[in-house]
Amino acid sequence: MSSGADMPIGIFDSGVGGLTVLHALREQLPKEDLIYLGDTARVPYGTKSPESVQRYAAHAAVWLTERGIKLLVVACNTASAVALDVLRRDLAPLPVIGVIEPGAAAAVAHSAAQRHLVLATEGTAARGAYTEAIRSLNKSATVEELGCSMFVAVAEEGWGGDPIATAVAEKYLASYRSRPASERPDTAILGCTHFPLVSDAIATALGPDITIVDSASTTAKAVAAELDARNLAASGDRTGSVRLVATDSAARFARVGSAFLGEPCTESDIELTDIHPLGGAADRTGA
């Protein structure tokens, strides 16, 4: 019989962006089995209402918990911003880790001036979850949140190194670079799982004095700490498995996902599924 420690970790995102978190988990926790669900049928979440994102996140979480997981990672900033509290409440005692608290902690740790700029989707920025998380760690920090959803499309197209990424970054960010030094943020948080793929363009547009912080590796550290605290870490001489599941278009998931994962994957590596928990017409019309 499998004990808790032998069970996989479940991870979900609206699409391929959370593969940056999966990559960090594999590096830091190589013994763990991982199931990654990308809700590619309903991406993007970042421009949807909080109610829709909460419903989608619940569907993804139920699909994963039905596979038997020991911990859930919400590897999507938008879903973490609007659905984390509900998921924690509904799935207790299952540990649920989002990407915002680890990202906020990393930013506070890196920032000398405690002037933070959060780059995120519209949905995440509107919720103000990063502001709340940063202020809970440092009451006097200043936080600005900027919705820049266009970066999602640029990253999805694999154009992170293209002049189009530079142009989009200039459009969103040039005004921060031209502020007086005392008003310029000193930390920019990549508050969207897609943004590590456009981080070079973001860094250039913001100028040299701003540190870019990404939540993938700090989220993996938070997962490792939670597993240790609950005695749930996989042990023994083993290498964990990775199962990649999408709700639409395995071919696109493989093509775009390879860049996020940092290694090639092919269409045959991706399983397709439907995550409507009730599976019936009533649920579909309500979605």
Ligand code: DGL
């Ligand atoms: N994964 C989303 C996030 O981190 C970005 C893509 C989307 O809008 O769904 O916010």
